[in-house]
Amino acid sequence: MTYQLDHIAIGCTDLAQGVAWAEERLGVKMQAGGQHAHFGTHNRLLGLDDGLYLEVIAKNPDAPIDRPTWFDLDNFTGPPRLANWICRSDDVENAQAITGPPVSLTRDDLHWQLTVPDDGSLPMQGGYPSLLKWGAGITPPSGSLPASGVRLTKWEVWHPQADWLREAITLDSDVVCFQSGPIGFKATFETPNGTVVL
Incomplete structure (x- = not known):
């Protein structure tokens, strides 16, 4: 099964604080979301x-x-930071022993399935992506949000089992790479103000 990178997430304890953190670093305004x-x-x-x-x-x-x-x-504490990556899959049940079962969700006119472990944790503490399947006929946010002039050029997944993840996950993406080390993420963007690394 081949996955496609759909989006990445910054976690925070307060949304306004997280938005300000992202806007200051990327030099652009965040757009509307929802609940x-x-x-x-x-x-x-x-x-x-x-x-x-x-x-x-x-x-x-x-x-x-x-x-x-x-x-x-x-369990999220501390300042805003990169927190998760989410990939599209036509079969969100394929790896649920790792990712957790698919949960059917809605927000406004969107509906989708996303894998979530029963305890709400991240698969392999974030090493393995959450898997998403958009509903039939849905235009996802990537197709409806206005252009920002920001491009993700590299998404690094740091994990002690990086070699296993590299072999286990087939990605239709040239920006994702796995690095061996303490668990975490690193993202490189090209923005209107130059290169930004989070």
């Missing part, structure tokens, strides 16, 4: 070149829920 009632989160988005987008996401204090939220946001 995810099922998981009690809200977000803002940024259209990237090459059919990708960037999401800033946080728990919504006005939407408490009685289940674990996604993207491991229940």
Whole structure:
């Protein structure tokens, strides 16, 4: 199964703070997002070149829920930072032993399935992507957000099992690479103000 990179996410404890952090570094304004009632989160988005987008996401204090939220946001602390990567797949059940089961979700006129472990954690602590399947006939955010002039040129997944991930995951993307080391992410962007590394 071949995956396609759909979007990347910046996690934060406060959405306004996360948006300000991203805008200061990338030099552009984030665009409208919405709320995810099922998981009690809200977000803002940024259209990237090459059919990708960037999401800033946080728990919504006005939407408490009685289940674990996604993207491991229940355990997120500290300043805003790169928090997850999400890939499209025609078969979101293919790797659910790793990714968790697909959950059906809606936001405004969007509907999709996304794999989420039952405890809301990240697959392999973020080493393996969350898998997404957009609903039939849906135009995803990457196809509807206005252009920002920002391009993701490299997405680095750092993980002690980088070699295994490199062999296990087939990607239709030339920007993703796996690096051996402590778990984390590194993103390189070309922006109207030059190269930015997060």
